[in-house]
Amino acid sequence: MTTGSGNAVRSVTAIGLCACAFVLDGFAEDAVRIYFPTNDTVYLQPTNVPLAIQIQVSVTNDFNAAIDIYDGTNFLGSTNLKQHDVLTWSNVAFGEHALVAIHRASAGNATSSVVSIRVDYGGWAIVPPGSVWAYRDGGVDLGTEWRGTNVDVSFWPQGPAKIGFGDDDVVTTVDWQNPSNGEVYPTYYFRRPFIVADPTVCSNVAVRLRRDDGAIVYLNGEELVRDNMPETGVDYRTYASAQVLDENEFVQYWVNRSRLRQGVNYLAVEVHNSNPQSHDIGFDLALVASIPVPAPSLDVRRSVDNALVSWPTGYGGYRLQTATAADPSDLGWGDVTNQLTPLQGRLTHTNRISGTTRFFRLRLD
Numbered sequence: 629m630t631t632g633s634g635n636a637v638r639s640v641t642a643i644g645l646c647a648c649a650f651v652l653d654g655f656a657e658d659a660v661r662i663y664f665p666t667n668d669t670v671y672l673q674p675t676n677v678p679l680a681i682q683i684q685v686s687v688t689n690d691f692n693a694a695i696d697i698y699d700g701t702n703f704l705g706s707t708n709l710k711q712h713d714v715l716t717w718s719n720v721a722f723g724e725h726a727l728v729a730i731h732r733a734s735a736g737n738a739t740s741s742v743v744s745i746r747v748d749y750g751g752w753a754i755v756p757p758g759s760v761w762a763y764r765d766g767g768v769d770l771g772t773e774w775r776g777t778n779v780d781v782s783f784w785p786q787g788p789a790k791i792g793f794g795d796d797d798v799v800t801t802v803d804w805q806n807p808s809n810g811e812v813y814p815t816y817y818f819r820r821p822f823i824v825a826d827p828t829v830c831s832n833v834a835v836r837l838r839r840d841d842g843a844i845v846y847l848n849g850e851e852l853v854r855d856n857m858p859e860t861g862v863d864y865r866t867y868a869s870a871q872v873l874d875e876n877e878f879v880q881y882w883v884n885r886s887r888l889r890q891g892v893n894y895l896a897v898e899v900h901n902s903n904p905q906s907h908d909i910g911f912d913l914a915l916v917a918s919i920p921v922p923a924p925s926l927d928v929r930r931s932v933d934n935a936l937v938s939w940p941t942g943y944g945g946y947r948l949q950t951a952t953a954a955d956p957s958d959l960g961w962g963d964v965t966n967q968l969t970p971l972q973g974r975l976t977h978t979n980r981i982s983g984t985t986r987f988f989r990l991r992l993d
Contacts, residue, residue, distance in 0.1 A: 659687065659688050659731060659733075659738035660685065660686070660687045660688075660695065660729050660730070660731035660738045660739070660740045661685065661686050661687075661729075661740050661741070662683060662684070662685055662727055662728070662729050662740050662741075662743045663684055663685070663686055664682060664683065664684040664876065665681065665682070665683070665727075665743060665745055666743070667743050667744055668744055668745070668746075669743075669745045669746075670745070670746050670747075670748060671720070671745060671746070671747045671748070671750075672748050672749075672750030672751075672836075672880070672916075672919070673720075673722070673747055673748070673749065673750045674750045674751055674752060674753035674756065674914065674916050675749065675750070675751065675752055675753075676752055676753055676756070677753050677756045677757065677914075678718065678719065679719070679720045679747065680716050680717055680718050680720065681717050681720055681745070682797075682876070683697060683717070683727065683729075685697075685707070685729050685740070687731050687733075687738075689733070690731070690733040690734055690735070691708075692708065693708075693731060693732050693733040693734065694706045694707070694708055694731075694732045695707050695708070695729050695730065695731050695732070696729070696730045696732065697727065697728070697729050697730075698727070698728050698729075698730070699717075699725050699726065699727060700725070700726050704717050705717070720747055721747065722747045722748065722749065723746065723747060724744065724745075724746050725744070725745050725746070725747070726742050726743070726744055727742065727743045727744075727745065728740055728741075728742050728743070748920075749919075749920050750916060750919055751832065751834075751916045751917055751918040751919035751920070752830075752916065752917050752918050753914055753915070753916050754822055754824065754830070754915045754916065754917055755820065755822050755895065755913065755914055755915040756914055757789065757836070757838075757878070757912050757913070757914040758788055758789050758790075758799075758912065759788065759789060759820060759913075759914075760786055760787065760788050760789075760820070761786065761787070761788075761789060761791060761818045761819065761820045761897075761911075762781040762784035762785070762786050762818070762819045762820065763784060763785055763786070763787070763791055763800075763802065763816060763817060763818045763819075764784055764785075764816070764817040765785075765802035765803040765804065765813065765816050765817075766803040766813065767806055767813035767814075767815075767864070768817075768864065769863070769864040770817055770864065774817055774819070774896060775846040775849050775896045776849040776894075776896075777848055777849050777894050779819065779894075779896075781819050784819070787799065787800025788800055789838075789911060789912035789913070790838065790910050790911065790912045791816075791818065791910070791911050791912070792816075792840065792899075792908065792909040792910035792911055793907075793908060793909060794907045794908025794909065794910075795840075795875075795908050795910055797876075797910075798910065802816055802909070804816075804909065811904035811905070812901050812903075812904055812905065812906060812907060812909075813901070814864065814865055814866060814867050814900055814901055814904075815863075815864045815865070815866065815898055815899070815900050815901075816898070816899045816900075816909060816911070817896070817897070817898050817899075818895075818896070818897040818898075818899065818911060818913075819894065819895065819896050819897075820894075820895050821892055821893065821894050821895075822892075822893050822894075822895065822915070823891060823892055823893070824888050824889065824890060824891070824893055825890070825891075826890065827885055827886075827888035827889065827890055828885075829918075830885050830888060830917035830918060831885065831917065831918050831919075832882070832917065832918060832919040832920070833882070833883040833884070833885045833887075833888065833915070833916070833917045833919075834880050834881060834882050834883060834915075834916050834917075834919055835852065835853050835880070835881045835883055835913065835914075835915055836878040836879070836880050836913065836914040836915075836916060837853060837855060837878060837879050837880075837881065837912075837913050838875075838876075838877065838878045838879075838910065838911065838912040838913065839855060839856070839872070839875070839879075839899055839910070839911060840872060840875035840899075840901075840908060840909050840910040840911075841856055841868035841870065841871050841872045841875070841900065841901055841902040841906065841909070842855060842856035842857040842867075842868025842869060842870075842872075842899070842900045842902070843855050843856070843857065843897055843898065843899045843900070843911070844857055844862065844897070844898050845895065845896075845897050845913070846895070846896040846897070847883075847887050847888075847893065847894070847895060848887070848889060848893055848894055849894070849896075850887075852881075852883060852887065853881045855879060855881075856868050856869050856870060856872055857869055857900060862898075862900075866900055867900055867901060867902055867903055867904075868900040868901060868902045869902075870902060871902040871903075871906065872902075875908075875910060878912070878914065883915075885917070895913070895915070897911065897913060899911045923990070923992070924939040924940050924946065924990060925939065926938070926939050926988055926989070926990060927939065927974070928988065930981070931978075933980065933981050934978050934979060934980060934981060935978075935979045935980075935981050935986075936976055936977070936978055936979075937976070937977045937979060937988050938971070938974040938975060938976040938977070939974060939975055939990060940973060940974055940975075941970055941973055941974060941975050946990045946991065946992055947963050947964075947990070947991050947992075948963070948964040948968065948975075948977055948988060948989075948990060949961045949962060949963055949964065949988070949989050949990070949991050950962060950964055950979075950986050950987065950988050950989075951986070951987050951989075952984060952985065952986060952987070953987065954987045961989065961991075964977055964988075
């Protein structure tokens with residue numbers, strides 16, 4: 629995990645759980661298969677948001693037969709693809725989980741491969757997923773003033789996320805089709821205020837964005853995140869750069885907490901479809917603070933006559949220090965002042981090897 633702004637990390641938050649049939653080009657790959665979540669998915673759960681997980685299953689035949697879903701040996705429930713039953717796995721525990729599906733077909737039971745997932749602590753949700761947003765749809769041109777802080781949205785419709793159309797998990801449906809030509813409107817606008825009593829207590833702030841297909845997020849009138857969108861020239865007629873393959877997942881962007889204001893803050897988001905014939909869009913967003921991030925570890929290795937000291941890039945606020953003795957107190961430690969070089973995803977300090985033993989540490993400001 630990195631803490632540099634603009635580095636996206638795949639993550640998923642609180643969503644429902646169901647089982648759905650899935651066939652590719654007229655045939656299925658396995659007798660029974662869990663195809664969502666994918667193997668090694670990490671769920672980062674905000675501590676003040678209940679967690680449920682979506683599971684999607686495909687089978688090759690006998691859609692009337694029950695499909696039993698387990699977490700290890702713990703039975704989660706049964707579903708039937710033909711009847712479109714919905715099964716909710718609530719209060720998912722932190723830690724490792726091993727999901728497996730068993731298809732109780734007439735020709736005999738079939739067992740899927742194991743899908744491993746992990747649930748980690750994810751901080752405090754200032755704006756939880758599934759929140760209510762004010763929105764504008766119908767192909768309107770709002771220009772740029774709608775992004776600001778002094779904007780009257782009292783006449784905008786409101787509804788809880790996921791907001792969009794064309795997907796089974798949409799909670800609030802938008803006006804999406806141009807009646808004059810049958811094409812899908814490119815752009816949809818969303819706004820929500822939130823309150824931060826003391827921004828200085830919010831550490832490791834992240835935006836978790838669910839978008840189909842592209843989005844630009846503004847905080848207090850200034851751009852915060854741009855995802856799957858052209859770099860310039862975006863207006864209400866602009867389509868996203870491409871269709872996204874991960875439209876059900878939340879992508880994570882780290883945010884400098886100095887962007888937050890004490891008191892009322894304003895989020896504004898524009899979501900863009902990928903093309904006039906793409907018959908679905910979707911939006912949800914969480915703003916999460918105080919996400920636990922493990923401290924970086926130092927790596928020391930020799931390269932000819934140099935000692936290379938390095939740690940992963942993206943850890944803001946850390947300073948490299950050195951001393952001639954490993955004193956646990958601050959005595960004798962001083963900052964390394966010469967330039968650090970980014971090298972293969974790590975910040976690297978090159979230190980000339982001499983007869984003097986030196987120790988290194990990272991100190992967080």
